[in-house]
Amino acid sequence: MKEDRKTVHRLFFAWDGIKEKNWLEKMALEGWEIETLELFTYTFVKREPGEIHYDFDFNVISGTKFEEYKLLFEEMGWKYINSIGSWHYFKSYPESNCSRELFNDSKSRNSKYKRVLVSVLLSICLMIPLQILLPFLSEKPAASTWVIFFIAFFMTIFLIYGVVRMILLLKKSGNPI
Numbered sequence: 001m002k003e004d005r006k007t008v009h010r011l012f013f014a015w016d017g018i019k020e021k022n023w024l025e026k027m028a029l030e031g032w033e034i035e036t037l038e039l040f041t042y043t044f045v046k047r048e049p050g051e052i053h054y055d056f057d058f059n060v061i062s063g064t065k066f067e068e069y070k071l072l073f074e075e076m077g078w079k080y081i082n083s084i085g086s087w088h089y090f091k092s093y094p095e096s097n098c099s100r101e102l103f104n105d106s107k108s109r110n111s112k113y114k115r116v117l118v119s120v121l122l123s124i125c126l127m128i129p130l131q132i133l134l135p136f137l138s139e140k141p142a143a144s145t146w147v148i149f150f151i152a153f154f155m156t157i158f159l160i161y162g163v164v165r166m167i168l169l170l171k172k173s174g175n176p177i
Contacts, residue, residue, distance in 0.1 A: 004046040006032065011040050014058070014116045015165035021054050028052035037082050037089060053092045055102040058116045060086045078102065086119070110170055117166045120159055127156040 008027075012020040024034060024042075032044035033052060055078070061069050069088075070080045077098030078090040092098050103109040134149045 005035070006044050006046075008042045008044065009040050010042060013162060014120065015162055015169060017056065021056075024054040025052060028054075034081060034089075034091065037084060039084055051094050053094075053098075053100050054089070055091075055100075056087055056089045057102055057112055058086055058119070059088060059112075060115075060119075073102065113166055113170050117163065117170075120162050120166065124156055124159045124163070127152050127159065131156065 010020075010023070012023075027034070027044060028047075028051065029049055031047055031049040033047045034042055034054070035045045036043045059069065073090055074080065077096035078092045081089040081091055083089065090102060092100075101109070103112060131149060131152045134145060134152070
């Protein structure tokens with residue numbers, strides 16, 4: 001019996017949006033349409049191979065504003081799939097005659113990248129004080145304290161890498177910060 005559903009675990013970061021989008025569209029061409037998604041987990045359903053456009057937005061929004069936000073994209077031909085935190089996933093079909101991207105102009109696309117960049121920078125601002133204070137919170141820091149310190153340190157380095165990647169994406173699109 002042929003399976004009509006599959007789950008795939010993949011890791012993408014905020015600066016890998018184009019890579020994630022291309023992968024989802026390739027899966028559609030192979031006959032797998034995304035049904036739901038969770039953190040690093042994508043569930044697909046079998047369908048006729050064909051073109052589906054995927055795109056996503058980063059926007060901290062909730063309540064009635066979120067419903068209006070979804071409706072705005074639906075009126076443009078996009079179907080809301082799901083959200084992971086502040087990442088909102090949409091899909092459209094070629095027959096909907098909408099743009100291949102949620103944001104088809106550089107100004108709105110860069111606005112999305114800037115929202116992500118602000119969020120990552122805030123995370124860094126929270127991590128640095130944690131790293132500074134953590135070893136001093138007790139007279140004899142336990143081994144677990146140092147483990148947390150090094151995890152926070154490497155997360156901060158990784159987030160700084162992400163900031164650099166986001167800035168490069170903005171510069172590549174012709175609109176530096």
